[in-house]
Amino acid sequence: MAYDRRQTDVAIPQEQGGGGYRDYRFEVGHAEVPVGVPRTFKVLDPETAASLRGWVECLVPARRGRPSAAEVGAAEYIDATVYSASGLRETLLRALDTLQGLAGDAGGGGFASADLAERTRAVRAFELEDRSGAFDMVRDLTYEAYYAHPVVLAALQSDIGWDAVAPTTGSGMEGFDESLLRRVKSLPTRYREVP
Amino acid sequence: MSAEPADVLVVGAGGAGAVIAKRLAEHGAKVVCLEQGDWVDRQTLPKAHLDWEVRGRRYWAANPNVRRWPSDYPVASFGDNPIDVYIYNAVGGSTIGFAGNYWRFAPSDFRMRSLDGVGVDWPLTYEELEPFYDVNEREIGVAGLAGDPCGPPRRPTLLPPAPVGRPGRLLIDAYERLGWYWWPTEQAIATVPYEGRSACDHRSYCPFGCPQGSLGTTDVTYWPKGLKLGVRLITNARVRSLTVDSHGRAQGAVYHDSEGGIHEIKARVVVLCGGGLGTPRLLMLSDSSGHPHGLANRSGKVGKNLMVHVQSFAVGRFEEPVEGWHGTWGGTVSTRQFYETDPSRDYMRGFIMSGVGGYSPLNLALQLAPWGLDHHDVLDRYLNHEVCMYLCGDDIPEEINRIELDWEHTDAVGMPGVKTFYRLGENSQRLGADMIQRAHQVLEAAGATSVRDFGLSPIWGWHLMGTARMGDDPATSVVDRHNQAHDVPNLYIADSSSLPTGGGVNPTSTIQALAARCAQHIWDVRRDWRGAD
Numbered sequence: 001m002a003y004d005r006r007q008t009d010v011a012i013p014q015e016q017g018g019g020g021y022r023d024y025r026f027e028v029g030h031a032e033v034p035v036g037v038p039r040t041f042k043v044l045d046p047e048t049a050a051s052l053r054g055w056v057e058c059l060v061p062a063r064r065g066r067p068s069a070a071e072v073g074a075a076e077y078i079d080a081t082v083y084s085a086s087g088l089r090e091t092l093l094r095a096l097d098t099l100q101g102l103a104g105d106a107g108g109g110g111f112a113s114a115d116l117a118e119r120t121r122a123v124r125a126f127e128l129e130d131r132s133g134a135f136d137m138v139r140d141l142t143y144e145a146y147y148a149h150p151v152v153l154a155a156l157q158s159d160i161g162w163d164a165v166a167p168t169t170g171s172g173m174e175g176f177d178e179s180l181l182r183r184v185k186s187l188p189t190r191y192r193e194v195p
Numbered sequence: 196m197s198a199e200p201a202d203v204l205v206v207g208a209g210g211a212g213a214v215i216a217k218r219l220a221e222h223g224a225k226v227v228c229l230e231q232g233d234w235v236d237r238q239t240l241p242k243a244h245l246d247w248e249v250r251g252r253r254y255w256a257a258n259p260n261v262r263r264w265p266s267d268y269p270v271a272s273f274g275d276n277p278i279d280v281y282i283y284n285a286v287g288g289s290t291i292g293f294a295g296n297y298w299r300f301a302p303s304d305f306r307m308r309s310l311d312g313v314g315v316d317w318p319l320t321y322e323e324l325e326p327f328y329d330v331n332e333r334e335i336g337v338a339g340l341a342g343d344p345c346g347p348p349r350r351p352t353l354l355p356p357a358p359v360g361r362p363g364r365l366l367i368d369a370y371e372r373l374g375w376y377w378w379p380t381e382q383a384i385a386t387v388p389y390e391g392r393s394a395c396d397h398r399s400y401c402p403f404g405c406p407q408g409s410l411g412t413t414d415v416t417y418w419p420k421g422l423k424l425g426v427r428l429i430t431n432a433r434v435r436s437l438t439v440d441s442h443g444r445a446q447g448a449v450y451h452d453s454e455g456g457i458h459e460i461k462a463r464v465v466v467l468c469g470g471g472l473g474t475p476r477l478l479m480l481s482d483s484s485g486h487p488h489g490l491a492n493r494s495g496k497v498g499k500n501l502m503v504h505v506q507s508f509a510v511g512r513f514e515e516p517v518e519g520w521h522g523t524w525g526g527t528v529s530t531r532q533f534y535e536t537d538p539s540r541d542y543m544r545g546f547i548m549s550g551v552g553g554y555s556p557l558n559l560a561l562q563l564a565p566w567g568l569d570h571h572d573v574l575d576r577y578l579n580h581e582v583c584m585y586l587c588g589d590d591i592p593e594e595i596n597r598i599e600l601d602w603e604h605t606d607a608v609g610m611p612g613v614k615t616f617y618r619l620g621e622n623s624q625r626l627g628a629d630m631i632q633r634a635h636q637v638l639e640a641a642g643a644t645s646v647r648d649f650g651l652s653p654i655w656g657w658h659l660m661g662t663a664r665m666g667d668d669p670a671t672s673v674v675d676r677h678n679q680a681h682d683v684p685n686l687y688i689a690d691s692s693s694l695p696t697g698g699g700v701n702p703t704s705t706i707q708a709l710a711a712r713c714a715q716h717i718w719d720v721r722r723d724w725r726g727a728d
Contacts, residue, residue, distance in 0.1 A: 028253055029263045035246040059566040066571055120567060139566055147557035148246035156556060162579045163520050164556065168245055170396025170407070171521045173358035176379055178340065180367055189344045190376055192303040192310065192535050194320065 022091050024137035031084035035148035039076045042083045048096045050112035052078060055099065056142045058123045061116060066155050074145035081141055088137065095134035099126055201227040201427075202724060203717065204447055204462030206434050206477065208232075209288015210703055211690040211710040212468035213413035214331065216428070217421035218714035224721075226425075227460060229432040229450055232266035232285035235414065240404025248557040251403045257281035257292050257657075265453070266431070269604035269612035270472065272656075274596070276619040278503055280656035282470060286430060287414035289470065290703065293657070294401045295383040295410050295525035296549060296585075297337050298700035299328050299708075302347060303535060307591070307696050311536050311543045313622065314591045315695045318667045318676035321347065327708040327715070334420075335411040335707070336389035339381035345531035354386045358397065359550075361517045362582040363527030366550040369641035370530060380526030380549055383411030383703070392416075399552050401524040432458075433608060437465060437481040437490055437686070445490075445686040451608045463724035464717055466687040468710070471501065471659025472598055472613050474692040478663065478673075479600050480610065491663070491680040491688070496673050500661040501596040501617060502697045503654055505546065505588035505627040509634035510554070511643030516579045519553025526551055526585065533633060534699055542625035546588030546699045548634055553581040563647075582641070584634045588626045589699040592661050593618070617654060627651040658702050663692040678713040685724070689713040 041049045052075040060069035069075075082088040102122040103111035111122060127135045146152050153164035163171070203219050205212045208230035220226045237243070241250035252261075259267035259282060266284040283289045302321035307314035329350055341351035356379035359367070370377040384401075385392045386409075395409035408415045422428060431453035438459070440446045447461035467474050475498040481490035489497050526549040534545040554562065556578055564574045596617045604612040619627070631648050638646045666672025669681035674693050680686040689710045691702060698705065 025252070025256075025261050029256060029261045031253060032250075035249055060570055061568060063571045123566075140561060142566075143557055143560045143564075144249045144252065147560055148249045150245060153245070153556070156578065160575050160579050161516050161518075162556065163518075165245070166520050167398045167400055167555070168242060168247065170398050173360055173397050173521060175358055176340075176356040181340075181378070183371065184344065184376055184378065185342065187344050187376060190531065190535070191301050191345055191347065194302040194306050194310070 020131055022088070022133040024085070024088055024091070024133060024140070027085040027087050028081060031081050033077060033080045033084060035077065035145055036073070036150050039073070039080055041076060041079045043079050043089055047112070048093065049075060049079065051096050051099060054112045054114070054119050055123060055138060058116065058120045059139055059142045060146050065159055067151060069142045069146045072146060072149040072151055074142045077145035078138060078141045091132055091134045091137065094132065095126070095130070095138065099123065102126055200447070200461035200463055201225050202462065203227070203464045203466060204229070204460060205466045205468060206437070206448060207288065207468035207470065207473065207690065208286045208413075208418070208428060209468060209470060209690070210290045210413055211706050212288070212466070213417035213421060214707050214710035215466050215468060215689055215714045216426045217417045217424065218711055219718060220421055220424035220426045222718045224718065227427045227429065227462065229434055229448060229460070230286055230428060230430050231433040232264065232283070233430045234286045235291055237406055240406050242398060242400065242404040243406040247400070247403050248555055255403065257283070257402070259284070265607055266433070268476070268606040268610065269601065270615065271601055271604060271612065272615045272617070274616040274618050276617050276652060276654045278615050278617045278656040279653045280472070280615065280659070282472060282659070286418060286428070287412045289657075290412040291404070291414060292402045293412070293703060295523065296701035297335070297381045297383040297411075297525070297704045298547070299346060300698040300700065300705050301534060304696065304698040307544070313543050315666065317695050318665055324705070324708050324712060327711040328704065331704070331707045331711050335383045335416050336385045336392065337381055337411070338384050338386040340379050343378040345376055345378065345534060353381070354389060357382055357384055357386050357395065357523045357527070359527040360522040360552065362519055362522065362550055362552050365513065365517070365582055365641040366528055366637065369637050370528070372640050373637070375530055375532040377528050377530045380529040382523055382525040384523055384525065385409045385411070395523065397521040397523065399520060399522050399524050400555060433606070433610070434477060435480065435610065437467070437477065439483060439485065439490065439683065443485060443683065445683050455608060464685045464687065466689055466713070466717070468690040471662050471691045472615070474688055474690055475598055475662040476600065476613050486682070491673055491682045491686060493682045494670055494673060496664060496671065498598045498662050499594045500592035500664055501598060501615065501659065502590045502592050502661040503617065503656055504590050504658045504697055504699070505619070505623045505630065505651065506655045506657075507586045507627065507631055507649050507651055509584045509586065509631060509638060509646060509648040510581050511638030511641060512577060512580050512645045513582065513643055514580070517553055517582055519579060519581060520555070522552050524551055533630070540629060542622045542629065544589035544591070544622070544626060544699060546586060546626060546630040548630070548637065549585045549587070551583045551585055553579065553583060582638065582643070584637065586630045586634055587699060587701065588623070588630050590623050590697055591620055592664070592696060593620055598662055619651060619654065624651065658691070658697060660691045660694040660697045660702060663688045664695045665693045666695060677716040678709065679716070687713055687717060
């Protein structure tokens with residue numbers, strides 16, 4: 001039931017996808033990276049780590065009552081994922097290089113030091129030109145880190161009433177009311193008799 | 196290797212293999228089962244953890260190419276409509292990732308050719324399978340309600356229906372406005388404590404694992420009983436080929452253990468239960484001079500006539516919160532209003548529509564939330580405001596839809612993977628279009644302010660059927676009415692691959708009833724087993 005926007009691609013093994021696109025999903029099956037665990041960067045150096053933090057903040061910025069993706073450790077989560085799935089490291093590093101260049105083209109300073117609007121413009125430009133799969137990977141992993149984080153799930157319950165804990169603890173519900181079937185029970189049978 | 200052959204060797208410990216093993220052991224047969232996967236540690240079930248949605252995209256991913264368990268083999272998909280294959284290789288098989296929708300086929304599903312002039316008839320009738328539906332439902336513990344006018348009369352042995360919640364009430368109101376048939380969905384879920392299993396406490400999203408064991412996966416239903424009856428279950432046993440003696444009778448299997456060591460096991464009867472892909476794969480791998488195109492494949496039908504059902508989801512958005520986080524994912528209420536062929540429509544056969552809850556946060560974000568400043572507003576608009584309808588329709592078998600061995604992509608011991616080739620037929624396309632349009636109609640009648648759907652692509656590969664089909668004619672089928680191979684007298688194929696047609700509903704109930712019937716036949720002809728010695 002995990003139907004995301006590019007599910008069809010999963011039907012095709014990596015080498016048949018063509019076009020240089022690397023679908024990260026074929027690489028992360030064994031990458032077990034618990035969400036919400038404090039961690040430090042293992043793959044990225046401080047400069048590229050700052051860029052990735054700036055990137056994930058653009059994807060899910062803070063809003064009243066909701067932290068940004070950077071604040072819940074999405075960048076560290078992505079770093080830990082590509083640490084476990086080492087085949088993805090180059091894809092991420094090249095993307096961060098490209099973003100740095102796009103930010104330079106746009107405003108002159110580095111991507112990490114640009115304000116949210118400038119960074120967003122650079123990310124938008126990167127999304128349009130990316131053929132490597134890096135953008136999709138970082139977006140999806142950011143969403144993973146965000147929507148499994150206890151702080152975010154608590155905010156969803158507080159803001160819109162979504163009970164994210166009940167699927168793991170259970171909850172009470174009213175039983176089925178058979179009187180609702182009164183009309184249907186009065187209908188004739190609706191299946192074909194087979195000779 | 197044991198010097199004394201087993202009475203029965205079962206290959207595959209999934210939905211069907213578990214039934215065969217337990218039923219025959221109950222009669223007193225000496226049963227050995229080889230399973231290429233392992234037991235699933237219930238602590239690793241995604242739903243035992245708050246980050247279950249993430250785990251469901253990684254080690255629990257239904258697609259074996261993503262998950263890559265040691266027991267998995269690669270599956271590549273081709274054709275006009277490639278299949279996104281969902282299978283699990285473990286004790287319990289693909290039931291460990293199912294939602295528990297537990298329908299019986301209708302009598303007309305067994306007579307597609309006679310009634311509608313398409314596809315093929317089964318070599319048996321609903322009435323012949325009915326006693327085994329009863330037997331199996333008692334083993335599983337099925338929730339529901341007898342008396343549905345869309346199906347033949349049945350014994351009221353069901354557990355109470357699952358609660359329908361707000362999503363169910365919205366759909367019931369819609370069906371009442373439209374004047375359509377509807378009924379609580381039958382589900383393989385213990386809604387009350389049942390045979391030592393806990394009652395469902397409505398955690399929903401059942402395919403991500405049921406830590407409390409309420410969902411009727413065979414690792415918690417049949418297998419504990421089977422082991423107690425003395426079935427010898429060998430896990431991490433990857434069968435390389437089935438073996439045949441000089442008289443053309445199956446004599447056992449050669450398999451790899453988890454260390455790569457090779458073993459041979461012998462039995463008087465062999466029952467293959469590897470599923471819609473695994474079974475034809477193994478038959479093809481078991482070729483020999485006497486069976487040059489694969490074991491039991493004189494008809495050339497092994498691997499052909501792959502069916503997957505015509506499936507989609509439609510999702511309605513409602514202004515009021517729907518509390519979609521709880522309930523059962525397998526369905527609240529369903530309609531078979533359009534299940535039977537109607538000459539006024541432009542297609543044969545029909546479909547069901549089954550209401551479920553709403554999508555969870557990560558799934559929803561991946562589906563439709565844009566990144567950036569609008570992200571939260573879009574997510575908030577849909578999360579807790581959507582009701583989903585699962586749509587499933589009949590798929591007519593076609594030879595062009597098939598599987599082949601894939602020697603370019605191999606498993607952990609170098610055995611070939613599987614290639615699937617699939618094209619959604621014209622009838623299926625027309626049926627699918629109407630099915631989706633009708634789902635929009637229901638959701639709009641329920642008060643949805645907007646409705647979205649998933650169309651007919653990708654092809655969801657939950658229900659892989661027909662690749663070693665049953666029939667009376669050895670020229671057009673692989674097994675007979677008792678699931679016995681036409682070409683190999685003591686070889687049985689008793690899983691989804693034996694279904695000649697798939698009905699328009701989730702097939703697990705029928706697969707397991709058929710397996711129970713097959714087990715009874717194997718026991719009834721036990722005097723013939725000696726022929727293998």
